[in-house]
Amino acid sequence: MIAILTCIWEKPSIEAIAHTLAMSVRNLQRELQAEGTSYQQLLDETRKQLALRHLKKPNIMIDDVAFLLGFSESSAFHRAFKRWTGKTPRTYRLIK
Numbered sequence: 166m167i168a169i170l171t172c173i174w175e176k177p178s179i180e181a182i183a184h185t186l187a188m189s190v191r192n193l194q195r196e197l198q199a200e201g202t203s204y205q206q207l208l209d210e211t212r213k214q215l216a217l218r219h220l221k222k223p224n225i226m227i228d229d230v231a232f233l234l235g236f237s238e239s240s241a242f243h244r245a246f247k248r249w250t251g252k253t254p255r256t257y258r259l260i261k
Contacts, residue, residue, distance in 0.1 A: 177235075179204045213249040216242075220258045227254045 182204065183193040197203055212234045219230040231242030246254045 177208070209245070209249070212245070216246055216249075216254070217257075220254055221261050223258070227258070230254065 179190055179193065183190045186193065188196075194204070197207070215234055216230055219225050219233065220227070225233075227242075228239045231239040234242065236242040236245070243253060246252070246257070250257060252260070
């Protein structure tokens with residue numbers, strides 16, 4: 166997770182994470198599978214946690230949160246956030 170956080174604003178690839186951890190992509194995939202997870206699951210969970218943290222700060226615009234998390238379009242961030250939480254980013258912010 167630390168390797169993902171290090172590269173999050175660059176939309177880290179599994180290759181970049183494997184390189185940071187000094188291992189092959191295949192070995193990283195095997196180790197993650199042995200832990201019952203995947204690179205995509207870790208990336209999504211990291212993005213979700215960061216999104217929740219950023220959305221609690223009213224001075225950060227939702228589009229800026231999308232950019233900070235590596236989404237190329239804010240609409241993709243909105244869809245992902247709704248998938249993660251069942252709420253839109255705006256609704257979540259209003260509740261918090």
